[in-house]
Amino acid sequence: MKFSVQSKAIAMLFSVGLIAGCSSTGDPMEDADFGSDVSAVDQQGGSTVYSDGTRDGVSSAQLSDEERMAAQQQSQQMALRDVTVFYFDFDTAEISAESRDVLVAHARYLSANPSMNARLEGHADDRGTSEYNLALGERRANAVQRFLIVNGASRGQLETISYGEEKPAVQGMSDSARSQNRRVELIFR
Amino acid sequence: MAFSVGLHLLILVIAISGWSWSSSNYEPPPRSISARLISPEPRPTPDVTEVDQPDEAEQRLVEDRKLLEQQRETEQQRKAEEQKKKQEADARVQQQAEQKREEQAQEKARAQAEKKTQAAEAAKLKADAEAKEQARQKTEQQAQRQLQEAKRKAEEQKQLEEQRKEAEAERQKREKEAQEQAEQKRVEAERKRQEAERRLREQNLKALAQQATDAEADQARKSQQAAAARAREAQMLTDAEKYQALIRDSLSRAWYPPSSATEETTARLQISLLPTGELVNVTLVRGSGNTAFDNSALSAVRSLNRYPVPKDRDTFDSYFRQFTIEFNPSRLR
Amino acid sequence: MTQALNMTSLTTPTTLKALSKAAVRAGMALFFLLATSLPLRAELLIRITEGVDSALPIAVVPFAESGAIPPGDTLADIVQSDLTMSSEFRTLPAEKMLSLPSQRSEVHFRDWRLLGQRYVLVGQLTRQGDRLEARYELFDVNREERILGESAGAPLGNLRTLAHYVSDRVYEAITGERGAFSTQLAYITRENVGDKVRYRLQVSDIDGKRSRVRLESAEPILSPAWSRDGSRLAYVSFETGKPAIYVHELASGKRTKIADFRGLNSAPAWSPDGKSLLMTLSKDGNADIYRMDLASRDLTKLTDHWAIETEATYSAGGDEIFFTSDRSGGPQIYRQKGKGEPRRMTFGSRYNARPRPDHKGEFVYYVHQRSSGFHIARTNLKSGEETVLTRTESDESPSVSPNGRMLIYATRQGGASVLTVISADGGAAYSLPATEGDVREPAWGPLPR
Structure with missing residues (x-):
């Protein structure tokens, strides 16, 4: 169980912010259906925190726009394929x-x-x-x-x-x- | 008529023989009626416990005797009715005979009167002839003797005439007397006859009236009795139904139908109870073909310590002394 | 004893009366023939159409033992457990008994009646060398009659066999139906051992005792199915990494892989003659039902539809098959003769699956979903009436006892799957003793021959 949550968290880390509405990549039903006290944190706080961090990590200014686009696409594809x-x-x-x-x-x-x-x-x-x-x-x-x-x-x-x-x-x-x-x-x- | 009398006699003889015979063996009081023997039920299975058979026989005897009694009552009633009819018929016959007799008497009187008239006429004719002869002889004597003769003739004639008149008067008087006598007798007889007739009629009427009154009273009494019987019957039936339901409930709570039972499985048991509700005997009248099922029914019947039965003895005797229970799980599962 | 004496003393004088009674009856019969015009009253007849729907009270008195009997469960313990499991009986605990008779002369019917018992089983168990001998008598308490009196023997180590046999005899004497206590169960256990999962195919007595592992695997095993003679099991095993159907001879342990096509190889079911198997294959791209002749391995495709067709089983008579198909949008049960047109037979809910007919062809049992969960239901084949039999919420794999009176199925208890036995009409439940892990896919074996 821990494993699956982690893997999804990583998936989100990559995907959120690159695709609109990406925060729903993980199974929302799954999250909602965890123990009630846990689910609220996971869904709201969890995804928000990780997506902010992701944006910070990727927003490097050293790459050109094209390179950045390609890299973005590649990482997007890779991120997708992690699922x-x-x-x-x-x-x-x-x-x-x-x-x-x-x-x-x-x-x-x-x-x-x-x-x-x-x-x-x-x-x-x-x-x-x-x-x-x-x-x-x-x-x-x-x-x-x-x-x-x-x-x-x-x-x-x-x-x-x-x-x-x-x-x-x-x-x-x-x-x-x-x-x-x-x-x-x-x-x- | 003769046949029915014979039939009644036969019934009576059988009844009487049944009475004397049965009373020599058993002496239970008469009980309710049952018709089971008409279409004989299947005989109890061979494993029937003999213990309880006397009771069953007694029951039957009792029932039979009651029937006999009823039969006899019906017969008496019929006899009384026939008697009444016979009396009526007799009266009618007597009346007819009387009428006939009267007619005969009138006829006779008329014939007698006729005969008398004829006799009188004959006598008159004869007398006329004699008178003519005498007249002829007188004429001859006149011719022979003339004067003397005429005188004597007149005398004789006169004498004869007188004699004749006398005789005639005598005869007429006798005749009249006889006639009067006969008439008197006739009238007297007629009066007596009429009197007798009147009396008889009165008697008959009285008897009829009495009969009518009796019949009426009888009818009233009978309908009263019937109404009472009906009321009682209804009461008994109500009681019977009530206790029937109680017994059904008790047995339903005591019966464990085996799992092999189907909706078609049916067993019939005959139950004999004491007025206290205690079970005297149970016999399997018609098995289901499934031993486990039959056993479950027998076991259920045996499991009740006391059956709910009416306190009223007649109701008990009529319905619950012996009855049949059918086990069939039609509403099960 | 006194009762019996009374009976006989009363019966003797009545024989004399029999003759005279017959004569009286003859006379009466004549009389009644002459008097038919009289009004007649019919004798009272009471009809009992309902009975007690709860368990029948029976006292299984501990058997008197002589000789060195092996320790452990006693014969009476096992019989009690059997009868209780049927849910048709309720046994009296020994400590409530007023006496412990072991033969007729010691049975005081009044006592048992007072205790509310309908039947009493008494007996003796004797050891003779390496054999056990049981003498037993069953009494109807109300009728005070013996309805069974027998003896039976078994090798020393087979007390359970002997006890189940006694249970069968008692059951049959009272219900009129063959007992199924001597039959066997096949089922699958799934247990986590360390970080691995162990799947085991096991065969046991119907009370779960004397279980023996027939196959063990790290990969799933499922769908055990008994041949009707009880000599073979067919099942699905993933031991090669993909599902295949095997036939396993129990006596020799010999196994044969008989179906290993591309895709699904599942849901084996024996034909009544044991010569062919129904199975679900998806070798043509979609799950359909096939019949395989075991000798030639020839396949006949019985259904051909884009939907899922699976879980086929033969009807009691073998002239028809029942199976699950979701061609209507959800799984429903269908019946089909030969390769004819299937007829849908469940409509009560959106999920009805895995049909299992009883031996008489009266009912078909299956898994039935309602808002309250998955239950076991049955449909009366004659009337079409559907009855939901269970109330627990994750009930699966119904299997009917060969006498049609009991039903075993898998359900959830405390997070694990366990087996539960109920009466075939949904009576009280009896859970088989729990083991480690999950117990699933029970299959009730045939009656011993």
């Missing part, structure tokens, strides 16, 4: 709006690096039946795979598997835990 987990609503395989930009970045990267292979692992939360969830995890993985192919990746680079509800990212039965378990993980190899 490798895509979340879903209950019993759906619809790719969320937040995930789309990230997946486009991954697709471009795969397209630019044909030797790279990736594995898509589909998961479901613990609700519902395990076999249906296995199929649901597969459907999610397939949805992501299709999206990547449409955006430039080739089928041969991608492998899918579903674990259904067998390998939760987070233990527990809270809405927060469940929203983090309904996911597809993109793993480069």
